[in-house]
Amino acid sequence: MIKKFLLAPGPTPVPPEALTAMAMPIIHHRSPEFMPILEEAKNNLKWLFQTKNDVLILASTGTGGMVGSVTNFLSPGDKALVIRGGKFGERWSEICEAYGVVPINIDVEWGYAVKPELVEKALKKDPSIKAVLMQASETSTAVAHDTEAIAKIVKKCKNTILVVDAITAMGVFDLPVDKWGVDVCITGSQKAMMLPPGLAFVSVSDKAWKMAETSKCSKFYFNFPKERKNLEKNQTNFTTATSLVVGLNTVLRMMKAEGLENIYKRHIRLATATKAAAKALGLKLYAKQNPSLALTAIQLPEGIDGGALTKLLRDKYGVTVAGGQAQLKGKIIRIAHLGYFDTFDIVVGIAAVEMGLKEMGYEKIKLGKGVAAAQEILMNM
Numbered sequence: 117m118i119k120k121f122l123l124a125p126g127p128t129p130v131p132p133e134a135l136t137a138m139a140m141p142i143i144h145h146r147s148p149e150f151m152p153i154l155e156e157a158k159n160n161l162k163w164l165f166q167t168k169n170d171v172l173i174l175a176s177t178g179t180g181g182m183v184g185s186v187t188n189f190l191s192p193g194d195k196a197l198v199i200r201g202g203k204f205g206e207r208w209s210e211i212c213e214a215y216g217v218v219p220i221n222i223d224v225e226w227g228y229a230v231k232p233e234l235v236e237k238a239l240k241k242d243p244s245i246k247a248v249l250m251q252a253s254e255t256s257t258a259v260a261h262d263t264e265a266i267a268k269i270v271k272k273c274k275n276t277i278l279v280v281d282a283i284t285a286m287g288v289f290d291l292p293v294d295k296w297g298v299d300v301c302i303t304g305s306q307k308a309m310m311l312p313p314g315l316a317f318v319s320v321s322d323k324a325w326k327m328a329e330t331s332k333c334s335k336f337y338f339n340f341p342k343e344r345k346n347l348e349k350n351q352t353n354f355t356t357a358t359s360l361v362v363g364l365n366t367v368l369r370m371m372k373a374e375g376l377e378n379i380y381k382r383h384i385r386l387a388t389a390t391k392a393a394a395k396a397l398g399l400k401l402y403a404k405q406n407p408s409l410a411l412t413a414i415q416l417p418e419g420i421d422g423g424a425l426t427k428l429l430r431d432k433y434g435v436t437v438a439g440g441q442a443q444l445k446g447k448i449i450r451i452a453h454l455g456y457f458d459t460f461d462i463v464v465g466i467a468a469v470e471m472g473l474k475e476m477g478y479e480k481i482k483l484g485k486g487v488a489a490a491q492e493i494l495m496n497m
């Protein structure tokens with residue numbers, strides 16, 4: 117028997133409270149029994165997003181939320197400024213291209229955060245840009261972009277909306293949608309929301325709803341105005357992913373009981389411990405700037421293949437961490453600490469990395485050194 121530990125940045129572990137809630141018999145989505153359940157979810161999502169805006173609940177992964185956030189507000193030929201500092205930034209451009217929206221890319225060196233001045237300059241140069249598309253936390257590089265600073269810039273542009281992929285940010289660190297003025301904010305169920313994959317959540321501001329009135333991109337499944345109308349009746353446009361919404365209420369109640377401040381503090385503590393452990397082991401963080409609190413990307417030493425390391429950890433020790441994507445394939449490992457994570461998830465993750473590296477012949481590893489560094493922080497922070 118190998119006991120399994122899921123330490124990847126999504127899907128993440130689901131608390132037993134939510135697993136058991138989702139195992140209850142299926143309820144019909146148009147029944148009077150289900151409507152209060154959706155109403156509770158709707159209201160608690162507003163709490164989490166710190167918004168008065170509608171937060172749509174879609175049966176899809178996070179990418180569905182991203183697709184809908186392009187097709188519902190923009191039209192073919194419209195320009196969108198895309199912050200491209202990793203795999204998920206690239207996804208914004210790909211989605212734009214798929215629907216005839218013209219991406220104007222700000223290419224950011226991987227491992228770095230975008231300079232907000234570049235966004236300001238681009239918007240000044242071309243005021244016809246309709247949207248700025250960005251990641252609050254770019255999971256492929258483990259870098260957080262400065263959403264607040266960018267929101268301040270976009271707010272000044274009357275005809276431009278800010279669309280934030282907060283898929284590994286919402287519920288990890290403070291992202292007050294209304295206070296900062298984020299027009300469209302997206303997250304997914306399988307990250308800090310502590311649920312299985314299958315739901316996307318999208319908040320939409322009045323400014324963005326106004327743009328939706330003139331949007332001409334093709335849309336059918338992700339029709340936000342229709343979703344909004346249904347949400348008013350505590351329903352969704354198509355069949356609701358009922359069991360996931362039941363689980364959603366459980367996790368949102370857990371999050372409310374913990375409180376936003378405590379949730380953010382927990383993520384800071386776990387991220388700090390993980391990063392300190394990597395440094396104590398003499399390993400470099402991949403993020404050169406603004407490391408995300410959702411996960412830690414560790415650069416691997418010369419001669420250590422990340423693919424082989426993640427495979428070893430998974431197959432021999434039951435520990436799933438993520439490898440690198442695209443140009444980072446084989447070069448980094450990514451240890452998550454978002455959602456249903458606590459003290460000993462970090463201890464397990466670091467201990468596994470130490471053992472894996474030692475087993476792969478990396479001689480500089482001293483077993484326990486990273487764990488000790490993490491423990492110091494976990495005990496004192």
Ligand SMILES: Cc1ncc(COP(=O)(O)O)c(C=O)c1O
Nearest residue numbers: 177178179204253255283284304
């Ligand atoms: C920042 C970010 N954006 C988008 C996605 C895509 O989400 P999904 O796989 O749920 O479609 C992910 C998934 O890891 C992500 O981390």
